[in-house]
Amino acid sequence: MNRRLALKLFGAAAIGATLPIPAAHRVFAQAASGPFTLPPLGYAYEALEPHIDTQTMTIHHQRHEGAFIGNLNTFAGQYAALKPDTIEPVLRKLSDVPEGIRTGVRNNAGGLWNHVFFWDIMTPGGAKEATGTLAAAINSTFGDHAKFRQQFQASAVGRFGSGWAWLVVDKDGKLAIVSTPNQDNPLMDGVKGVVLGVDVWEHAYYLKYQNRRPDYVTSWWNTVNWTKAQANFAKAMG
Known part of the structure; x- marks a missing residue:
């Protein structure tokens, strides 16, 4: 796991943001009991306009990704190996997860990892192709x-x-x-x-x-x- 992804999974403030984040757009954590908190985007919700609209980014981040957090906190109470810094190894070896919660961990840990990765692979005003x-x-x-x-x-x-x-x-x-x-x-x-x-x-x-x-x-x-x-x-x- 790279340093940026690990920090975001811990709920740390994003690094390397290309735009200032207005206070209204900052989401560092939600009220939840457990080790997982909602990581911030690293840029403002409107930063990817007109390609991805502000409302979609807001709902996608706060509600859809946010839902994974509460579920993961529940599963973390049942599976001690599930922590913010173990998401990747857990996903690589799902067979180790107790069968009764395996599907839930797969869906929610997968969802959290996927979305943190997705936010990081986008940026306002980036290059047009690989170099x-x-x-x-x-x-x-x-x-x-x-x-x-x-x-x-x-x-x-x-x-x-x-x-x-x-x-x-x-x-x-x-x-x-x-x-x-x-x-x-x-x-x-x-x-x-x-x-x-x-x-x-x-x-x-x-x-x-x-x-x-x-x-x-x-x-x-x-x-x-x-x-x-x-x-x-x-x-x-x-």
Whole structure:
């Protein structure tokens, strides 16, 4: 787990934010009994306009992600190994979780990890495509950035129902595009690392785009934090 993700899972203030966060948009924790608190975004809810609207970001963060927190605090009371700093190893070895709460831990720990990762992989005013070693790997694997984007877009749009599309470094150390249902993520399948991901649950886009998922994903490319993606790639390859 990288330092930024670990700090956010602990509920620490975001680092490296590119915009000041108005007081009305700061959410450091919610009233909940347990070790988990709602991590802050690291940028204002309106920062990704017009690509992702303010209302969607607010509801998505406070209500949808916030719901995972209360559930995880309940499960933490039943499974001592479940803590803010153990989310990733728990997801990588779900078979160790007691069967009676395994599905709940899978859904809620997966949901929290996915959303913290998602917020971090977006930024206002970032670069338009990958650079450095990630760009070279994309070109080698997919042909060029345009072909990669086309394949990733197809995976995101083609996910039936709710779920995610991801760019990962697979078990063999190669880039791959995968899709997961619900709040599952590639950690559960033993990948070396996750580079990029997009949420295609309807609550991520419906207020602005209604049923036009392709339009949402097309616009989402304008928010990608390629600097963070490069760091994720380097960590996975290291």
